[in-house]
Amino acid sequence: MIIKKGCGKVKFTNKLTRLLGILLIITMSLLVGCNEETSPVGGTINSNNENLNIDLDEDNTTKENTSESNDNNEIKEKDKDEDIEDNNIKVNGNLEVHYIDVDQGDAILIKQDDSNMLIDAGDNAYGDRVVNYLKSNNVTHLDYVVGTHPHADHIGGMDDVINTFDIGKVIMPQINHNTKTFEDVITAIKNKGLKITTPKVGDTYEIGDASFIILAPNSDSYSNLNDYSVITKLMYGNNSFMFTGDAEVESERETVNNNQGLKSDVLKVGHHGSDTSTTPEFLNAVDPKYSVIQSGTGNKYGHPVQSTLTKLQNKNIEIYRNDLSGDIIATSDGNAIIFNTNPSEASPKQSTAPPEIDKEQTSNIEDNETKYIGNKNSKIFHLTDCSNLPNKKNRSYFDNKDEAINSGYRGCKICKP
């Protein structure tokens, strides 16, 4: 009996040791597992961003005992190797970022492998334009739809998009807006059985081999609807793109203070290039090589303003503008970014030139007895003196209304031709 008990005890101790051993192995593999899980995102960020690199290091030290610091270093070195491998693999495909011309408004399509994402969908009148643009780019599903904030020039066309495509996650800030445009979007979301995901700063999502991180909004309430704008940073290999919606001074300040690593190659300039965005502090933190401004030709707000253009020019940032170039497509192979068009030459001297060019264009048109000008992209036609005329290269000309309508165009809501 005693011996048996003794044996039992020995067995028990063996079991305990085994159990402890297994637990240790599980713990170790979990720790390694955690690192592996974060490594694709961390890897992308590592190559871009020093701030997040520091964050990851801090994570490692807080999670593990200091006595295991040697193991830590080994894990980190392993991760580095994996990152390099990952980058080599990722470089094989392309990431496309389409800044769609929706006149005065935002709409951005992101494509990587078979994954698609849409940030904003332009004004109500441009819903069809956005839907057709996506279709012509072989989009059947959108893994993510981001409505940066409830203003019509951003979510106006969103209901059309939601009704047309298979939709994964809808990300929108937690703020209601008492407009029919906003209600239409909410109805479309509900009718499709979708839910709204509230953006949380620091949350990261994968889109093919790319990923994006939420950087704003950083507060629950703002006096200005624009400051609710969801700011995201998209990362692909060594390249990165920042999307800001209409975020203004307050949100920019919070985002800089939160310091999640803002450095990006391409900045979608906030609020259509208005002087209420693009503070020097924010621009310094993002420090982009390229900038894209989504604004409409001859818009009534005067966007983009010269002071914003000057800020960009002073830092030698290339400026791409939808109002001057139509659709703008940036393609990244993970290392370099190529644009489908030349940057706009909006130097302070030349910025006074566009009205002259417009006059020239108008006089040419009058000579040709053209009565209506169509936008080849949006399929909307205007009177020749409309404030919302498209860029010259996107124009089609009509002598009469029937000609425009028979060509599939419809009248502009502003000039009512």
Ligand SMILES: [Zn+2]
């Ligand atoms: Zn806007």
Ligand SMILES: [Zn+2]
């Ligand atoms: Zn807005």
